[in-house]
Amino acid sequence: MPRTDWNPVLTAELSQPYWAELQAFVAAERARGQVYPPADEVFAALHLTSYADTKVMILGQDPYHGAGQAHGLCFSVRRGVPPPPSLVNIVKELRDDLGVESPGHGCLEGWARQGVLLLNATLTVRAGAAASHQGKGWERFTDQVLRAVNAKTSPVVFVLWGASARRKRDLIDTTRHTIIESAHPSPLSASNGFFGSRPFSRINAALESAGHTPVDWRRE
Secondary structure: OOOOOOHHHHOOHHHOHHHHHHHHHHHHHHHHOOEEOOHHHOOHHHHHOOOOOOOEEEEEOOOOOOOOOOOOOOOOOOOOOOOOHHHHHHHHHHHHHHOOOOOOOOOOHHHHOOOEEEEEOOOOEEOOEOOOOOOOOHHHHHHHHHHHHHOOOOOOEEEEEOHHHHHHHHHOOOOOOEEEEEOOOOOOOHHHOOOOOOHHHHHHHHHHHOOOOOOOOOOO
16 A cells, blocks of 8 residues: 555555455466556555545546556556557547547546546456456455545545446435446447546536636646
């Protein structure tokens, strides 16, 4: 775990028996083959977006399982890595929603630094094997992150794309926070409600109504 202001919020989880079992599982997986993201980037979302600054939470499902793609932020890839299809569709919707053109890369660190927590439900994956680390304990940990964000007194915008993320709805107090949900941006479902959902303008409208600074969605 990173030593940030998340530490006191999540410290009780780190003493739970499942946590040691989960870390042993991931270590064994790394010993026998490639696991993404690299060990020093597993908690990148919590490094880049502090608990205090979190005002938007976008919940992903699984890290990218292709070489060089996952770097600890859901939907994001590093500069120079071709954007995967879901990210291509996110960028398309951003352009259609707010007229923001792609800067030619798929790195979303600029969003994370503005208080957008880009957290996958599962934080590691075996190379080339989607969902291979699901059900091992990560979801318990990331649900606790979600509960911690829900406990903030300041209003937060939760973005739930796809059925997996939308199942987390019951963990969110909608009397204090805003939920923006739609189909997932993957090519399999984007045309069933993601395209045209205008999430980015809706996020900023909710932030402004709560007295927060809107997010600058450009990624220079």
